Amino acid sequence: MLMDHDFNVEDIEKSVKQTLDYCQENFGVYTFDYVRIAEVPAHWPFGGFAHPGVISMVEDRLYLSDVSNEETFNVVSKRVIHEVAHQWWGHTLSAKPVAGGSLFVEGFAKYTEAVILDKMYGKRDLYTLSENARSRYFRGRAFEGYIESPVYKVESQGYIAYGKALTVMLALRDLIGENQVNTVLRTITDRHRSVNKMDANSIELLEEIYKRTPTEQHILVDDWFKRVITYDLGIEESSYTELANGTYEITAKVKASRFETLDSGETKQISIDEPIKIGVFTTHPSAVKDDSSILYYSSNQFNTEMTEIKIIVKEKPRYISIDPFGTRSDENLVDNLMKM
Ligand SMILES: [Zn+2]
Structure with missing residues (x-):
């Protein structure tokens, strides 16, 4: 890391720590005994990518973002939380590469972003994050050339995986509470943790959600995830x-x-x-x-x-x-x- 990039280090360290603490408490142990954040040059063709134990982020999107004004949405924290969360969503838990799979990777990473930003900075960050997710969804669906998939069958559509998936996870959190949502995610993570193949799927996810949702509300879960x-x-x-x-x-x-x-x-x-x-x-x-x-x-x-x-x-x-x-x-x- 270059010396003149130090001004975001405190935000980055705080976000990494909060995310590791929250995820370990709620989703189970971290597979590695370290997290390295690697700064890669701005000309590399991706924004952020999480490898097992190592998170690479492009320098001008991470260290050079100015978040010194505390009244603005903390973009650096958001990106760091998202990439650290991928140590669970995508590495510890891998979904079947079938319809519904990107809900487990990007949808859960967005959900983790939301709950941790809510705790770190308050509901104002949730406001911005959820508004961005909704506008991404509506922009994306306007250009959808095929029949729009419900969330549980999302494939590579970013407007669903990063957009509507967050909205429905937040609705579920409102309906059954954060602890119950996290128990669902943890149950599935634990079931697949030691299995070295990608096999979690969204039918299994829905079954775990039903177990923790009053029967009369199952129809709402279906409305959000399946329609x-x-x-x-x-x-x-x-x-x-x-x-x-x-x-x-x-x-x-x-x-x-x-x-x-x-x-x-x-x-x-x-x-x-x-x-x-x-x-x-x-x-x-x-x-x-x-x-x-x-x-x-x-x-x-x-x-x-x-x-x-x-x-x-x-x-x-x-x-x-x-x-x-x-x-x-x-x-x-x-x-x-x-x-x-
Ligand atoms: Zn991601």
Whole structure:
């Protein structure tokens, strides 16, 4: 490493350590007793590539990125977490090179990025990461020349592996909790850990998810992983009044509808009946660092296209949002947030 590249070393070391700690605790032991990060010249034709025990990253994308402004999304951490996570997703656990395989490699690496960035920098990083994943998905599917695959059958389509796969993993995390999601991933990793061939598959993954999801929610798991469904979510109206005891009562009209893309390419509206998070904040959700700016963040059940909700919060609300941290594939995010 060249001397003048030192200014990101602290971020890199912190991210490597956090990722190794989190992954070992949740997904089992690390196969190697070292991680080396190798800086390779900018003219090499790839961005980052993880070999067993060694992570190579192109110099100008890693050491030369300026992340000294802490208010900006930490791109260096994101890349390091992603590449370290590949020591589990792709090296410790290898998927069958069949439909669904890249969910295990890129989808799980994106999921690991999200949970660790959430812990290191707060929900603002989750906001940016999930927004990027959704726009990548919608850009990619617009140019899809074939029938779009559901997540469990993703092949080499980057817009699904890096895009929608993250969205559905975050939805699953909301539905059953991070511990349960991680137990699913760990169970599969442990089963295949000592097997020296690529044989994990997405049917097996779904079976483990069903075991840890209430039966009545299996249909939602299928909707997210096995069908091509998009959402149109939005806050249509909102207002609040101060109550006598000093709290604030918010009334909001929330739009929630779903559309399925069929094998024919045709899209039709379908029914909705699922829990989706509503958030009320004192700051824009893209700036949420910790719980102090979150007044309310809970799942509400939506089963009609338009629902009126009432929420009581302790401080004056400034923003209300549906699905603020990106767990549903919704193309138009502008109406998901309303300034109050
Ligand atoms: Zn990757």
